[in-house]
Amino acid sequence: MLKVYLTDLQAYNEGNLSGKWIELPMSQEDLNSEIKEVLEEGAVVSGFGDTHEEIFITDFEWTIECNLIEVNEYSSLSRLNEQLEELESYDEEDLKRISYLTEHRNYDLETAIEKYEEVVIYENSTLEEVVEEYISQTIDLDDLPSIISNNIDYKSIAYDFEISGEYDKIEHDIYHYVD
DSSP states (O other): OEEEEEEEHHHHHTTOOOEEEEEESOOHHHHHHHHHHHHHHHHHHHTSOOOOOOEEEEEEEESSOOOSSOOOTTOOHHHHHHHHHHHHTSOHHHHHHHHHHHHHSOOOHHHHHHHGGGEEEETTOOHHHHHHHHHHHHSOGGGSOHHHHTTOOHHHHHHHHHHTTSEEEETTEEEEEOO
16 A cells, blocks of 8 residues: 655665665564664665664655555654554545545544544535435425425525535535534
């Protein structure tokens, strides 16, 4: 899901770029081994033979589209790894819901993961279509006189849904957060 370039901080400060690309998530044991390898290589490259202790992320690339986790040069690799392991268990639809909650409802990742099932996504829909679906599911229009059923103002109701703050149009989808 995420490739990071780990760099030995001490070697870098001494003018030597020493590091390697790794792909997360991985087991904690493998991660520790990769970090140890980068630090040992940094000590050799710098030529002082002392023990190096700090790494940082010089670069990163998402191997899937993911805007749920903030990555910077001093991000905790263990924490990133844990978050990515957890996100691997979700399908694309669930990740869209989680992303919606973090980006548009300002939840942190942990809270978004707790609440993602409360988000309904109407894909490739307009809010007016969502209103029509909602009304058809909640009211049997055949029971209403045609003068009423033919004059339902879906556009106006869609506007009211929009300003209620419960519905958001994002690209071609409508998101409804049932709080």
